Amino acid sequence: MGPSPMQPFELKAAAEELYQAQESRVPVEPLTDRYPGITAADAYQIQLVNVARRTGFGAEIKGHKVGLSARAMQQLLGVDEPDYGHLLDDMFCFEADPVPTQRFIQPRVEIEVAFVLGAALRGPGVTVADVLRATDFVLPAIEIVDSRVVDWRIKLADTIADNASAGAVVLGGSPTRLDDLEDIRLIGAALIANGEVRETGASGAVLGNPAVAVAWLANKVAAFGVSLEPGHVIMPGACTRMIPVTAGDVVRAEFDQLGPVSAVFA
Numbered sequence: 001m002g003p004s005p006m007q008p009f010e011l012k013a014a015a016e017e018l019y020q021a022q023e024s025r026v027p028v029e030p031l032t033d034r035y036p037g038i039t040a041a042d043a044y045q046i047q048l049v050n051v052a053r054r055t056g057f058g059a060e061i062k063g064h065k066v067g068l069s070a071r072a073m074q075q076l077l078g079v080d081e082p083d084y085g086h087l088l089d090d091m092f093c094f095e096a097d098p099v100p101t102q103r104f105i106q107p108r109v110e111i112e113v114a115f116v117l118g119a120a121l122r123g124p125g126v127t128v129a130d131v132l133r134a135t136d137f138v139l140p141a142i143e144i145v146d147s148r149v150v151d152w153r154i155k156l157a158d159t160i161a162d163n164a165s166a167g168a169v170v171l172g173g174s175p176t177r178l179d180d181l182e183d184i185r186l187i188g189a190a191l192i193a194n195g196e197v198r199e200t201g202a203s204g205a206v207l208g209n210p211a212v213a214v215a216w217l218a219n220k221v222a223a224f225g226v227s228l229e230p231g232h233v234i235m236p237g238a239c240t241r242m243i244p245v246t247a248g249d250v251v252r253a254e255f256d257q258l259g260p261v262s263a264v265f266a
Helices: 008-024 040-056 071-077 128-134 156-161 210-222
Strands: 061-067 083-088 108-117 135-145 166-171 188-193 196-202 233-235 250-255 259-264
Touching (some): 008 040, 040 083, 040 156, 108 210, 108 250, 128 210, 135 250, 166 233, 166 259
Parallel strands (some): 061 233
Antiparallel strands (some): 061 083, 108 135, 108 233
């Protein structure tokens, strides 16, 4: 990609801004407005600075998320590949516990088929067959996305730097092995908020097959010397559009073959 157009002190300053935005719940102006030369490579460096800061404070990496895996979202932001972020242990919420909305700035929810790995995936060269072999089981999942950027005014580099707009994850408790699914590309999904069906979709919205997103991720992070480890949760991308949530909302995801998962916001 060539040398970075952002200087090291700029990368550090941008990372500090996003870190403080998350801590204070006060969003910042888009990085792309103030660093017009920012590249995806710069943005991943910023993301990694903050991930390293959090792991330095004791957080553990428990998986990764793939963003922008739906073609419509790629077209919206003018990109031709997904992006990714890290899932840390403090991002996982239990289904029975209310999710406190005050920990977020401007939360939205989307529903996904989460992959839980039983074996490591190390790129490059990871195929869909490798993903299917390495997957222990899949779970119904609700992802809470959040942006540390004002009004979600994000371009690609903004969301990458902001850990792919990761917020939190609620996993359902009913594991399903891939052998028990008729076709992982054709799992129907409904996003229900306060008893009303808000969005419907299918697992195939994710690059045509969510396993493709997991393979893409394994190959992408290999460039940074990272592998996907046993036990990691991989969120391959949303089956439906995201919707905003506020305190008092009850969100439920219902998937064909996988069962439901729900989240209550407090």
